[in-house]
Amino acid sequence: MSRALSNLSWWAYLLILLIGGSPLLWYFNIWDGVIPLSLKEYAVVVLVLTHITIAAVTIFLHRGQAHRSIEFEVPTSVFVRTIAWTLLKYDMPTWAPVAHFFRYWLWLTTGMITKEWTAIHRKHHATCETAADPHSPKTYGIFRVLFGGVFLYVKESRNKETIAKHGAGTPSDWIEKHIYTKYHKYGVILMLFIDLVLFGPIVGVFGVWLVQMVWIPFFAAGVINGVGHYWGYRNFPSMNKKENFEDWSRNICPIGILIGGEALHNNHHFYPKSAKLSVKWFEFDIGWMYIRILETFGLVRVKYVYDKNLNI
Numbered sequence: 651m652s653r654a655l656s657n658l659s660w661w662a663y664l665l666i667l668l669i670g671g672s673p674l675l676w677y678f679n680i681w682d683g684v685i686p687l688s689l690k691e692y693a694v695v696v697l698v699l700t701h702i703t704i705a706a707v708t709i710f711l712h713r714g715q716a717h718r719s720i721e722f723e724v725p726t727s728v729f730v731r732t733i734a735w736t737l738l739k740y741d742m743p744t745w746a747p748v749a750h751f752f753r754y755w756l757w758l759t760t761g762m763i764t765k766e767w768t769a770i771h772r773k774h775h776a777t778c779e780t781a782a783d784p785h786s787p788k789t790y791g792i793f794r795v796l797f798g799g800v801f802l803y804v805k806e807s808r809n810k811e812t813i814a815k816h817g818a819g820t821p822s823d824w825i826e827k828h829i830y831t832k833y834h835k836y837g838v839i840l841m842l843f844i845d846l847v848l849f850g851p852i853v854g855v856f857g858v859w860l861v862q863m864v865w866i867p868f869f870a871a872g873v874i875n876g877v878g879h880y881w882g883y884r885n886f887p888s889m890n891k892k893e894n895f896e897d898w899s900r901n902i903c904p905i906g907i908l909i910g911g912e913a914l915h916n917n918h919h920f921y922p923k924s925a926k927l928s929v930k931w932f933e934f935d936i937g938w939m940y941i942r943i944l945e946t947f948g949l950v951r952v953k954y955v956y957d958k959n960l961n962i
């Protein structure tokens with residue numbers, strides 16, 4: 651790669667792809683992309699793609715990294731590793747496949763850095779509803795968090811003290827340092843290229859990619875952080891234990907599907923270490939259902955689950 655090209659910033663690549671890629675597709679007669687979509691198929695594709703991102707946020711970032719309520723595992727690792735070492739003298743890396751898939755997918759679809767997300771979220775729990783809380787509607791107002799939550803996130807991500815104090819224990823392997831963190835904005839450009847080729851410039855870029863790009867900023871940084879601390883019902887008097895006052899956390903809806911179970915935010919604040927966010931018979935947490943499925947295949951190990959006898 652020439653020096654001029656390697657010096658271009660991520661948004662310049664984005665522009666080149668958009669302006670240069672579309673005529674190429676026209677020229678090669680794949681204007682509708684490799685997979686032309688009907689309206690129904692389009693709706694399914696967008697819902698599935700964004701749901702995978704939501705699952706990655708709630709299972710990997712939130713329950714896995716920020717709260718350590720689950721651990722990602724390598725299935726049959728001991729057996730396979732022993733065979734590999736005995737026969738081939740090969741020391742297999744302990745790569746948990748689900749964690750790697752989620753990290754790759756989050757790089758492609760959000761550009762967020764695991765350490766930053768984890769640190770900001772842990773700080774939110776530690777300072778809930780105080781002036782130090784990175785995105786409390788009590789401080790910033792519900793509409794600023796709901797529609798501008800992503801800007802509050804970006805502002806806090808630049809606070810080096812937050813990242814150093816709350817970001818311990820997140821991945822620091824080769825791929826994290828050299829790809830996911832170093833080039834964290836380039837994954838979404840690769841995603842743009844994939845959507846462009848698969849679904850064409852109109853549907854792929856404006857119908858799929860743009861929706862993917864605003865989904866997490868709106869539903870995670872806006873709805874969970876804003877509405878989840880403003881509107882809804884409460885099962886628990888969830889406390890900011892350090893400051894000794896009730897936080898504003900709410901359960902937005904008892905059926906947690908669209909945002910992966912995160913709608914049960916009051917339950918979560920009451921018992922943040924629990925991998926399961928539903929506590930009542932009428933509540934459903936789809937993230938917990940996915941965790942249980944992954945657990946049966948040995949891909950995830952659950953460490954903590956809410957127990958009504960433990961008032962933690």
Ligand SMILES: [Zn+2]
Nearest residue numbers: 774899915919
């Ligand atoms: Zn919260």
Ligand SMILES: [Zn+2]
Nearest residue numbers: 716771775922
């Ligand atoms: Zn949390």
